[in-house]
Each structure stands twice: as structure tokens, then as C-alpha cells.
Amino acid sequence: MPGLHGGSMTQNAAMPLIAAEHICVRFGGPEVLHDVSLRVDPGEIVTIVGPNGSGKSTLLRALLGIVPVTSGRIARADGLRLGYVPQRLTLDHSLPLTVRRFLSLPIRVSDGAATAALARVGLPGVEGQQMVGLSGGQMQRVLLARALLVNPQILVLDEPTQGLDQPGEASFYRLIAEVRKDTGAAVLMVSHDLHVVMAASDRVICLNGHICCEGAPRVVSSAPEYRALFGLGTQGALALYQHVHDHDHATPHDHSHDHAHDHGHPHDHHPEKEPHSHA
Ligand SMILES: Nc1ncnc2c1ncn2[C@@H]1O[C@H](COP(=O)(O)OP(=O)(O)OP(=O)(O)O)[C@@H](O)[C@H]1O
Numbered sequence: 001m002p003g004l005h006g007g008s009m010t011q012n013a014a015m016p017l018i019a020a021e022h023i024c025v026r027f028g029g030p031e032v033l034h035d036v037s038l039r040v041d042p043g044e045i046v047t048i049v050g051p052n053g054s055g056k057s058t059l060l061r062a063l064l065g066i067v068p069v070t071s072g073r074i075a076r077a078d079g080l081r082l083g084y085v086p087q088r089l090t091l092d093h094s095l096p097l098t099v100r101r102f103l104s105l106p107i108r109v110s111d112g113a114a115t116a117a118l119a120r121v122g123l124p125g126v127e128g129q130q131m132v133g134l135s136g137g138q139m140q141r142v143l144l145a146r147a148l149l150v151n152p153q154i155l156v157l158d159e160p161t162q163g164l165d166q167p168g169e170a171s172f173y174r175l176i177a178e179v180r181k182d183t184g185a186a187v188l189m190v191s192h193d194l195h196v197v198m199a200a201s202d203r204v205i206c207l208n209g210h211i212c213c214e215g216a217p218r219v220v221s222s223a224p225e226y227r228a229l230f231g232l233g234t235q236g237a238l239a240l241y242q243h244v245h246d247h248d249h250a251t252p253h254d255h256s257h258d259h260a261h262d263h264g265h266p267h268d269h270h271p272e273k274e275p276h277s278h279a
């Protein structure tokens, strides 16, 4: 297991990089996340899909320790190096900030490392440019460059291609695939792009306040829970799929319905180690 420190979780070869066990999150109101368990193992690509407001960003932020959980437990491998690309970056337009300075926030990096990271994401020589002057695609690449500077064992990407056109999106995902190949980093991402999800993920988790279904992309795309969420009312690729509405998702936080939960766990190497069961 490259780069993994032995640690508090276990010395087990199948030790996850990051794991959530039965976590719940609320912000004063109803639960945003209910009894969510997941794990990400070294090198795998896990994609979270779900409607707007279903708690995807909250789940990532809970895994990162930015959002506190109200119950349950999050475990991270000791010394885990994690690169995070947030869904949104709000920049103060009145405050000058060059790409080079941004890359040293919050941890100062050498000029050589900054130059190499920018070259890696296909943006050589932009060090002196203002952050607010970047295009959407350039901004996402700079965010990825910053995430790569920690030499991550896991990249956590929250809708990293939001706002990009289709070629921009395709080339960004190609870049992610290259980075993963070069570094062996695991990828945990939120994506709305079904093509990407189906082509690139080892495992898909369908979230709607709780985990509706999960498994190999093909298994999930044919699960009634998934189709109920994405079969109707969504634009783009997701709407290409036939709708079979035998599963009511009137509200994101309705946990009362009964699920078939055919997960078809694709990870034959440790199916018994899945920390959760939705049966
Ligand atoms: N810091 C916060 N304080 C209060 N409520 C919050 C906070 N963060 C998220 N929420 C609420 O939690 C719910 C889930 O939000 P979240 O951003 O996780 O959804 P999402 O699935 O990422 O949505 P989207 O697809 O639009 O990005 C929403 O109702 C949101 O208003």
C-alpha cells in the first residue's frame, strides 16, 4: 500500500484510506445525512451521484473533517495526504491574488513544486496571472494543481467540471485519469455526468440524504432506486435512461421507504469488509 502509514485503524492490508461508519449530519434542522457508511480504498475511483441538496458536498466535507457529524464515526488512515477540490471557490474580486500565491495557501510550496504542478495540469507559465482573471476551466486546473501539491493518496473532487463546456469537461476528466495513473491516488468525486460515472468509476454511490444504492456503475444504473432519482426530471445524459418509478423520493430526507438494495458489490477483493449493510 503505497504511502500508507500504519496506524490507528489497523495494519490490515485492506485498510481504507478513509471510512465513514453510520454517520449522521444535521445543521440545526432535519438530518441532511442519515446513517451513511462508505469507505474508499487505495487506488479506487468512487463516484457519488444524487440530486441537488441530497448532501453530496456535506458528505465530502464531513469526510474531510470540515463539517462535524452528529453521530457515527469517520476514520482516516494515519497521516493521510488528501487533495480537495471544492465545488465552489469564492474569490474576493477586490483582492489581488496571483496563481503562484494561491498555490501557497495555506501551505507554502516551493517555486519548483508550483511550476511542476501547473505543468502537470496543462497550465505552464500562469504563475503571475490573477486568479480572478482565469477562465472556468483554468480555475479548475489550478484548483487541481493545488490539490496535487500535497502528493495526495486520495483526491476528493466536488463536481470538478461544473460550469465547463463539454470539451473542457472531457479534457479535465482525462487529466484526472492521467493523474490517477501516474500517482496511484484514489479518487472520490461527486459528478452529475453519467458518461463519466459509467466509464470511469469503480463504484458508484447514489445518495439522497442516505445511501439509496451502490455498486458497480452498471448495477447502479439499472437499480430502481437510481432510476427513480435520475430517470426523470434531470437534464442531459441522466435523462437518457428509462424511468421505472417504483421508489418514492418525494423529499431528500425521507428515510422511511423500503429499499431493495441490490448492491452487487463490485469489489470482490473485500466484499465482506464493506462496513455497512442496507438490508
Ligand atoms: N453549513 C450549512 N449550514 C446549514 N445547512 C447546510 C450547510 N451545508 C449544507 N446545508 C444544507 O444541507 C443540504 C445538503 O446540501 P449539500 O450542499 O450537501 O447538497 P449537494 O448534494 O452537494 O447539492 P448540490 O448538488 O446542489 O451541490 C441542503 O439542504 C443545504 O442547504
Ligand SMILES: [Mg+2]
Binding pocket: 056, 057, 058, 087, 158
Ligand atoms: Mg454540492
